[in-house]
Amino acid sequence: MNAGLKLAGLCAITLFVGACASARRSEPITGKSLENSAGLSEGRRVFIQQCHTCHPGGEAGLGPALNNKPLPRSLIKFQVRHGLGAMPAFKEDQISSAELDALTAYLVALRRSD
């Protein structure tokens, strides 16, 4: 249990520190672009269609930043499916399972592209 508490604390600290890091990942800022990255085009399409308006480029906007939240893929998917706070839930008819896999891969790649 001690090990669990320590890891939980580490996770909380990681989230807190991550939330303080810059979320900026666009090409003018980083000099890199995922626009033509192999294997990410579908996830990028879903992101632009469903996420970009509230989290532009993964930065904060109407909603919070995504790029500085070190969430595991499973929790990203959980939040997309169930929503949280003001964020709506996205059901299968809006984002299919395959699209959610692709979206999650894109979000992780975007986060790492700093």
Next chain:
Amino acid sequence: MNLTVDLFASSHPGVRFFTVAALVVGLVFSAGCYAIHPSKGAGQTTFKGPRKMNAADVALPNGYVIEVVASGLTFPTGITFDAAGTPVVVEAGYSYGEVFTEPRLLSIGPNGTTRLIARGNNDGPWTGVTFYNGSYYVAAGDVRGSGKILRIGENGQKSTVVDDLPSRGDHHTNGPVIGPDGWLYFAQGTATNSGVVGLDNAEFGWLSRTRYPEFHDIPGRDIVLAGVNFKTLNPLTDDSEDTVVTGAYLPFGTPSRPGQVIKGRVKSGGSVLRVRPEGGEPELVAWGFRNPFGLAFSNNGKLFVTENGFDDRGSRPVWGAPDSLWEVERGAWYGWPDFVGGEPITKDPFRPPGKPALEFLLAEHPGKPPKPKAIFAVHSSANGFDFSRSEAFGRVGDGFVALFGDQAPTVGKVMAAVGCRVVRVDRDTGAIEDFAVNRGPVAGPASRIGGGGLERPVAARFSLDGSALYIVDFGVLLQSKEGSKPQAGTGAIWRVTRKEGHR
């Protein structure tokens, strides 16, 4: 900082439980606290002039360079080029915040010098300009009169091409642009946020301008109302407890009834229109927009417009509504006031947190709205734009759109500054990528994040040869619950070109 380990990989149930618990708590803390999170909008800051200008504070994709062309302008909103390719800009002469100055048409010379071509007659805001066959065509909003399209000769002589446009409200007369068919295309924004005159319109200023308290939205075609009404306080009387009931497309304090028909007219709000440059009767091209601000023809001759989406304000607030880029189809209805980017406004994502779902205002919809070609960030204020047409600049066919930036908290709450940049819209996919943004750990106008970069890009247009993108920067606009405070003399023009060796 990246966490690449799968934190759910542990087989120990205690570890997994507390890991999940900590992540959920962290998520709720960082993402689920919208209701208690203070708004951090682009204009929610302070400013003490003079404005700093430093091109090095603006980031661009590799191979491009930006420079300042002119500064010290007051509320510039549009740009065109004369026959010699000299940039010519309009200063609006009016800004949100009920600040009235003098509308001006200015030629920009070397080293940022300006030469006055014409001045307005208390008829701001002048929101855009185009040059065609030796004349300038200016959209003159005239919020204290009625909207117009003016023709201005190179000697400054003015005449009116179109007048009597419904421009006294929240949104004004926009454009214009010349089409490949030789017609002059322009747009007219709606009077209100979402079809109902309310207290937000008093806060904007126009409802309290005692000359026109009866002003309201006007549709492009006849419509049938559902009879939805809204009760509010009445700011037009001295009785602080006086209330009124207001229906859609009707004056403040006038209720609607189910089945009521509102007559449409060509000179309507939320519409794209066209007229012969020499004058004559305008024609309705399309309607059902909210505030169609930017107009441009693509390289294959298709008309596109940017639309400022709904705000979270007034009697009928709408939440989470993005701005849109539309391809304009002749005769089509684009959905306002009952659709958001082609989606029904009754859907849950558009319901403001803690408030009931929205109802349709129209009993019958004039058609099925098209789908937008691209959607921009909520409250980003997608405005003037142009399509690249030269390999000298690159990205031929892509759209370059000026995002003015949010006006939170007036338009609703945001968790960070939105917009205040120029984005590129992929011609094929509608994907949006940053093109010109301020450097720094967070985004926002220079007045908020520091440095000498962009403030409020309001228009973007390519030079005659297509090799340079000119960005019109409105300048500093402060925003608070009390409204807008634009800063005169802080507007600027920027120019982006491609470096030699990258072409």
